[in-house]
Amino acid sequence: MIAVNLPKRVNRYTRAGKGGKTIICPLCNATTHVGNFAWSSLLCSSCKEMIPKTTWIIEDNLPQQLELFGPEVDLGTKPKT
Numbered sequence: 001m002i003a004v005n006l007p008k009r010v011n012r013y014t015r016a017g018k019g020g021k022t023i024i025c026p027l028c029n030a031t032t033h034v035g036n037f038a039w040s041s042l043l044c045s046s047c048k049e050m051i052p053k054t055t056w057i058i059e060d061n062l063p064q065q066l067e068l069f070g071p072e073v074d075l076g077t078k079p080k081t
């Protein structure tokens with residue numbers, strides 16, 4: 001089996017959560033912050049293209065639990081070396 005690190009795409013189960021979500025335009029790699037996913041396509045403010053919802057890439061570089069509680073819980077919880 002080949003391990004491929006595919007980018008996460010927005011799907012119909014994607015939720016923005018409390019602070020919204022940053023998504024990446026698949027055409028120009030510009031990031032956009034959205035407060036909700038109540039749309040079927042979104043105009044990219046960078047390349048001016050209507051990008052269908054399910055082709056946007058989720059910027060997801062935070063561990064799952066940090067995303068759940070928000071980045072502020074990261075303060076002071078870093079392991080001491």
Ligand SMILES: [Zn+2]
Nearest residue numbers: 025028044047
């Ligand atoms: Zn774009």
